[in-house]
Amino acid sequence: MTNAHVAGAVDFCEGLTRVFHCEMTQVDLCFDDQVRVKSFAFSFRPIVTAELAMSAHEGLRAALIVLLAVHSAISASAAGGPLNLAGSEWGFMGETGRSARFVQFRSGGKVAGSSGCNRFIGTYSQEGDALMMGPLATTRMACPPDVMEREQEFLNILGKVRYAEASPLRLTLKDANRKVLGELVRHDAD
Numbered sequence: 001m002t003n004a005h006v007a008g009a010v011d012f013c014e015g016l017t018r019v020f021h022c023e024m025t026q027v028d029l030c031f032d033d034q035v036r037v038k039s040f041a042f043s044f045r046p047i048v049t050a051e052l053a054m055s056a057h058e059g060l061r062a063a064l065i066v067l068l069a070v071h072s073a074i075s076a077s078a079a080g081g082p083l084n085l086a087g088s089e090w091g092f093m094g095e096t097g098r099s100a101r102f103v104q105f106r107s108g109g110k111v112a113g114s115s116g117c118n119r120f121i122g123t124y125s126q127e128g129d130a131l132m133m134g135p136l137a138t139t140r141m142a143c144p145p146d147v148m149e150r151e152q153e154f155l156n157i158l159g160k161v162r163y164a165e166a167s168p169l170r171l172t173l174k175d176a177n178r179k180v181l182g183e184l185v186r187h188d189a190d
Contacts, residue, residue: 082128083166089113090171090184099147101154102187103133111136116151117143131164131173157181 091102103113111124111133122136136158143151160181163174171184 082126083168085124085126085131085164085166085171087188089187091187092182093185099143099150101150103158103184115154117141117147118151120155126164129163129165131161133158133161154182 085105086107087105089102089104091100095101099116101114101116103111105111105124109123109125110121112121113119115138118139118141120136120138122134124131124133136155138155142148157173160175161173162176163178165172165174169186171186173181173184175181
């Protein structure tokens, strides 16, 4: 973790002092007597004042600050290394219903999902930020042309993936030249 990360975390905590007592602790996770992951743990205790209690605007502001704090803590802990994709599901933001495209990374290197019209299954391998999928087998149903076009686009993306950049809530798929092919959001996050 760089000095910029530390300074950013300290600035973040100091920015909360009006509505929260914020405590930041650096956490080092050690494996084989070597520090492998540096992260921050945050704890928040609300500072309730008459002004804060009487102002709905400030209450909403405080809630947004808490959400930003959670996001920052998640991002700081994710900076320690690649996210293991096994057990996660990812799809395109805003896509819902029967034609939503998504991919599920299962244990044992198995992958499954929906390409918009058809379902697919196959295998994947992940080592660090390297990610490869395939071969994939799909069902062969016919759908409206626009759905079939989006489906082919998604299957092409999955076939070209060689790298992935993952955070707890976003997965960026990249080709062999690390060019972004697509961005997915996590569907199974609580």
